[in-house]
Amino acid sequence: MRRAVKTQKLSELAKTVRSKNAGVDLITFDVIFSDAVAYDRVKKARVLTRETVATLYGIAPERIADFVEFDPANAIKFTIYRLKPSGSPGDPDIFGAQQYAPLLDIEVPVD
């Protein structure tokens, strides 16, 4: 019998999940954890990587400009290129502030 893998949502584990412009051509995403335990768990689970992010957002991996695991802040950070600079007519999110929502539901396996 296959045992179901227990998971927790990223929103339950992270203290901060946010997105914001990094200049006019990039949107950067920060996932920050309260402690190294939760951070390491997510890092080791490989559920938040260049590849998983590209799949989740339906973009080519080349659109991810940067992907950094930033230990001093217990944080995982990645940045994507916009297709058009911020604030061009038709841009629905001039500040890039509401692009993080899909990250909240990422399932993280419980050890």
Add this chain to the structure above:
Amino acid sequence: MHSLRIICPNGHLGFAPLRVESFMFGVATAPDYIAADSGSDDVGPVPLGTDTSTSPLAWQTQDLEHMLLASRRLGVPMIIGSSGDTGSNSRVDLYVQIIRDLATKHRLNPFRLGYFYSEVDKVDLLRRMRAGEIVHGLEGHVALTEAELDATERIVAMAGVHPFIDLLRQGADVIIGGRSSDSCVFAAPAIHHGFPEAQAYYMGKVLECASFCAEPYGGKETVLGEVSADDVRVTAMHPAQRCTVASVAGHAMYERSNPYFEHVAGGTLDMSDCFYEQVAEKTTRITGAKFLPAPEFRVKLEGAGKVGERYVGLVGIRDPYTIAHVDDVIGWARQQVRERFGDTGYELHYIVYGRNGVMGDLEPLKHRPGHELCILVQAVAPTAAMAEEVCMIGTRQMFYARLPDVKGSAGSVAFALDEVLRASPGYRWTVNHTLRCAHPLELFPTHLTTAGQ
């Protein structure tokens, strides 16, 4: 001087008012400088293009008043960077005038008012380009072309510490800056007083957004930075906030693609080996910052160009069949615009809230729309009259969309307003490039005058 202490009451001064209580706590620590950045390219290209502020004059004035009165009472300099959101020349003039008016209003003793401009003359830039200068594109943009320069309404250059230091050397008590890197507003006085560039730029980096480097989250509260020869200490002034290792390190990531590097005119702050430690309840100490001077002095340029006049319309949809076929509804309306105006010479955008309005193609749930949709229609065209008509056709024709199996045959959409509304003109970022300069001050002329009576 063993250390230098600077308070920052606001990141992007004017965009929302500073909080007075923590500012007063900051002032009570008797800092050596009071400084804040007042700009951002986050607000999009419209303010730079139209040469306006997105921040209300009342809020700009209120914050400048708090800072000026505290600065004059303590007898310490006050520094503002990127005046009026964009740091264009008109915004510098506006802030200089506000400072003058406040000095008169409060009968302040005379003080030295320094300011510098950041706008780049298009003719001058064209001359440099024709002389062979390559204006390199950032983030994968191609080098600036004459066509893109021609399409640009206004350009500002991003100053580093140099014009601020120049004005401090001239004895300025108050500095009103044009467009400048946020961190340089704070790094300049530290460098002026002989502290190492690495520490100076790191302090600027950590102070630039005021209490965004503190926790719990709460913007517009004052923080205090202290720089010495070998460290930076940052302290939250609000009674309920603390600067912690997590909040300070977390802020190093904010609004940048890489948490380790910060580029400014003249070099790069390298935070790869930064070490953070909690040295008091509300204070975190940072060591290990490095500054790498650039081999070539290049200055970032920002420019906005006009796309056209703009009108917007709003539409609602409730019929589940129509929601499932919303792209056909939009397609019908687009076709009617094409029949009137052709394929080109205007822009027509549909933002479909309730489906993927906020995220567009990045939306993973775009195939699961809600039970009702709101659609924002935006039309941009060379004249207001044309933009209005494009928007009107693009909005109203959604009402007449011909869907084969629709039950409701009296109108495909709901209008809360049976009109289209004039919006700000559409602009786009045309310049996000760097220009080589022979001298750090060549794009940033400084001026010193007096204010007060």
